[in-house]
Amino acid sequence: MAGLTAVELSCAELSVRELNEALRGLPDGTAVRVTEPRGRHNLAVGLSARLDITITGNAGYFIGGLGDGPDIVVDGFVGWSVGENLMSGTIRVRGNASECSGASAHGGLIVIEGDASSRTGISLKGGTVAVAGDVGHMSGFMAQAGTILVGGDAAESLGDSLYEAVIYVGGRIRSLGSDARVEELTADDVRRVRELAAQAGFSHVSAEDVTKVASARNLYRFDALKDQRY
């Protein structure tokens, strides 16, 4: 989205609360640079306007959480729970991400261009998390709906206690968690991975060659809800 206006807000001058209030006051289409983040937490959270936000540096926990509209780029690495409970919009992290990226995200797209640590996509509820590099242990834990794409390797217990979310892994899987299993790729899966890799800019991911991990459905039994949408 091309920004209509350019705004610069400095974390060196504003508290996190003041910064988020300033962001909340901006109209749709504004391009914003958030400078000097220096690892601060809770930057650009709870925003619903269609903003184009660039955070120029390393940021802390919960970046872009609860977002329902903005497109956010972090030019650095982030701490725990980037895009937690994201509703819509995109978050792109140019560096690595710590634990719990995209935790409980209902919608939107979170792209990590580096590696992501443990519990990536934990309790995912419909959102999409794409990681170019590796993910840590317990990624996809109890993920209910949505998609996780891992360009690199996945550490121990991938997809433990999965519900209906699906995980695609380009590299190796150290081990699967309880009730997770490898399934055959369908034509729909390949199309989905190809689209997502293109959207994320992951030229190293070959859609035909990823491993699909989904729930074996032995741990949870929602037969009564079979015809409902998860």
Next chain:
Amino acid sequence: MCGIAGLRLKNLDLHNVLGELVAPMLDVLASRGPDSTGVAIYRRDAPAGQLKFSLCAPDEDYDWAGYVAALEAADGAQPVELRRRGRDAVLVTRLEPERARRLLADIDPAVRLFGYGSAIEVYKDVGPAAEVCARYGVPGMAGYQAIGHTRMATESAVTTEHSHPFASAADLALVHNGSFSNYASIRRGLAAEGIGFDTDNDSEVAARYIAREMALGADLADALRATGKVFDGFFTLLLASGRGFAVVRDSFACKPMVVAETADYVAVASEYVALAHLPGVEKAEVFEPMPEEIYTWQD
């Protein structure tokens, strides 16, 4: 929650600003633990053969001159150097640690011994980091290494004695983010071996356990490995000796830790935001310790 931080300086030019770098790390981490704050500062400034004893008096007006006089009398006129900071004092003298423990308890049991060694000094107290660091002059302290802790108490009382670090042997100090679940059983076992405890705190049990392992020959990494096997619960541990420090996280990596290393220093903290002010950190190698892996930096 609790916050932990450590800084080990490789560049000698930074030794005189150790406290200036460490105090802001703890101040930032006060958001993870405002109940109490503590720091172990390592500086080799005791004369050869002498040890520094970190003592905490009941109040600021304590009669340290009388205390030193009593100690010198008891010890056979050893010269004792007194360095005061707030209500604390570091006594520098030639004393065998076990004898010192008995002597000091006899002179005044209200004065508590928080640590001893040829390099370590321990300052800890109730209150958020900015207050505690100002109270004891942490920003002005020089040294080659420090570890610190900001506590959010979960399983035992908020008092000065319950604050971290727990310094359980010469130049040995532990800070802990997390909580142990089986520490009462381990404490009973250690107590049966004759090991004494100052508090009912879970982290102190780990510090005493580690001191016991190291007395039996373990190094920092061995001691942390053994702790990870014996103790059940959530933990990120930072363990320091006179030679260096080491970290370990539990098998689930429940508690955070970020490491930043440059040619000038190794810095560790619960959150990167506590490292963001360090010189050259934007060019540092920054990573998270993997679960159950032990990372050691030492001479």
